[in-house]
Amino acid sequence: MSKELIRLRDLVMEFDGERILDGINLYINDHEFLTLLGPSGCGKTTTLRIIGGFLTPTSGTVTFDGATINDVPPYKRQINTVFQRYALFPHLDVYDNIAFGLRVAKVPKNEIDQRVREMLEIVSLKGYENRHIDSLSGGQQQRVAIARALVNRPKVLLLDEPLGALDLRLRKDMQNELKRIQQALGITFIYVTHDQEEALSMSDTIVVMDKGRIQQIGKPEDIYNEPKNAFVADFIGESNILDGVMLSDYRVRFFDRTFECVDKGFAENEPVDVVIRPEDVDVVPPKQGHLVGKVTAITFKGLNYDIIVEFKGFKWLIQSTDYQAVGSTIGIRLNPEDIHIMHKSEYSGMFGDYSSYSAEYDELTEDAEDEEA
């Protein structure tokens, strides 16, 4: 039903001796809202610019509708871009900015007029035709940038962190707007962001990237509930990541206890990373808990409390709506479906311990090192 529109094969990008992209393989479908998600420097913007034609990959191919387009310049691709800081032409007004691409393509004048006005309606900027760019707010400039790109009816729209400069409320509104426009027009959107909440709320597919490699591709729920490695688990939402051993299917052992879980397919006694989301942990009286620990810090976050609990030198993050006094002893209870198992990877041990939350950080790292030794 959905056909493949873009395929990236073994993309490598080297610059100044540095490997920015290390073998990217990805396909993107028609009508899809796909997000490239990752921290700064992971290569997501580079990938976007390669798709847009502003960069030529060191090796690998970019295929569009079956044809290889590595060397095709941007002005010959049926792709348009919404730039990070909008890049609206300051010497033109709103109408002329939006009409720019149509005029270059020598579209007849009345058709230009009709399409520009149609676009202004879609982005809710009717009546702004003759306004100067400088007089527009950030959100309005954003919408002009979107209109200017979409009016050319591209097959794919690239968006490079377009909402970064907007304040929180406006950002949320614009996220909804963008999703609505994408669904109404049915165009493929390729969206770049470092904000995982944004990615989770808008995308059909998320591509999590780090260090020039794709870490995981999947639907938002799948990525959230079943991260593949410690990086993804930590980048998306908060995670407690512990060392464990997979005894057999559905049974895992950590902190000297055996727990029932819902994952299978691991080797017998394979060392694994165990992921437990802070919101999934139940706080119970110590006698009823699977584990017992001491509260070392508590922060009020509005929606819930962030509670740091220490157990055997490892600090957990628990999110709960109930207040727990610092220094008190509490019990932790885990349900099988809240325990998620991942294979060990290069990222194991780097994330998931909330020691840095506490005031005794320095002391603790010393203790932890002693313990390990």
Place this chain on the structure above:
Amino acid sequence: MKRTNRFITILIFIFLYIPMAVLVVASFNTGKNITHFDGFTLQQYAKLFRDDKLLELLRNSLIVSVLASLIATAFGTVAAVGINGLNPKLRKVAMNLTNIPMTNPDIVTGVSLSLLFVFVGSRMLGQRNSLTFWTLLIAHVTFNLPYVILNVMPKLKQMDESLTNAALDLGCTHIQAFFKVTIHEIMPGIISGAIMAFTMSLDDFVISYFVTGLDFVTLPVEIYSYTKKPIQPKIYAMFTLLFLLIFVLMVISNVIQLMGDRKRQEARNK
């Protein structure tokens, strides 16, 4: 400290403008002596406009200055765009080359160019008279180019690079993107470079003095030969008029800049 600075500044401005005032006053003088004011008259101005020789010299100067500054502006703008895209090592080489005419004293530039033309003209091409209008034009373009480039480069560097990318994204070829977008952004630099080149050419004496032949003489060079004997007062009239012209040009350029800045400021505050 600010008051002393202001006092000194006023003094310096008086110092800078006294000679100009002397010349302007002398242009209205009935007598020939610059030091003694005999009476007020406008006849020097009338004489100026009737003096064909002077007008021809003025015409020559204007022709060279306008042509040289236009050529230098177009050539220099394109060059600046190119230099801006070079890798840092090549760019340094290009900028060093650009700085040479600016850091070389005029006399060295004039001498070297005239020797080049004479050498090529008489030794290689066997011409008797090597210094012509064309050699003068070449010399003027050469010393104008750095001014244009040094005015355009900063604007190029300040420009948001994503504007060019946006133009490409929307279907422009590189050349179209330059004319539809880039040029608008760097226009203030182009204009100030052009004006600077024009005024430098118009007033140039030393370089033109060495490079000029007998068939095409510009005003400053001829004035030099006039200064060997007592000056005719209509020259002062011409000076006054040129002074007014340049003053007006500069004020206009300033006002345009200020208006542009104010418009942008108002729009931003809306």
Place this chain on the structure above:
Amino acid sequence: MKKRNAVLLSTPYLIWMVLFTLIPLGVVVYYALTDPGTGEFSFINIRQMGMYLPVLWSSILYSLVSAVVCLVIGYPVAYYIAHCSQTAQKFLYMLVMLPMCMSFLLRTLAWVGLLNDQGIINNFLVAFFNWLRSLGGIFSGIPQDFGRLTLIRTPGAVVLGMVYNYLPYMILPLYSTIVKIDHRLIEAAEDLGCNGVQTFRRVILPLSVPGILSGMTMVFVPAVSTFYISQKMGSSSTVLIGDVIERQFKQGNNPNLGAALSIVLMLLVFVCTGIMNRFGGDDEGSVMV
């Protein structure tokens, strides 16, 4: 921008500059090393230059003095302009630049008119003392025609001419540099206990050094190579190297010696700009623009 395009666009310019900037210098070297009479390779011009060494030193001296004077009187002006309102700054900048665009021949001539023995200043002085005498009393002892000073044809007049013509070349780069000094640095200095003088000495002055060097160079270079100012304002004892070069080319018909002297001049300038580049200034050369 693709590298290929950049090279394509800049190459014609680079060729032009090599052709009309570097190669002419090569031609100058050729002439310098050629005997004017026989046309053969010779060091005769280099040897003849020896006789002009005092002229060279005196040129350097005059120019240095002028540069220092320009710095001392130009710095307060640049500082003042840099601290005016935006509109005032643009206007004053324009006023400083304006004399530079007007015929420097005529302006120098105007100084001759002012400084001459029968010139405006002297006329004014004589008239003043005459008026004083007419008051009678102790002033009646003043002789006729008293007060006439020899202002022109002195070294001082030459320095004055240089300072006058090249002062804007000092003010503008100084202004460019001073105006860029982040005023938060000054606030930080005051916050840390500096009064006005200390702030100036410890913060503002060091930060103005690129502008100072640039301005000194921009004054020194044309000053050391000028020939008109010394001719009009000076006497036979104030001959400068520029005069000598001009004479060789126009009247002496010895372009070879002139070329040799030009090379010396150029080397001098090269050394100075080298010193300036080492210690400050924009590597894009745009401090003045």
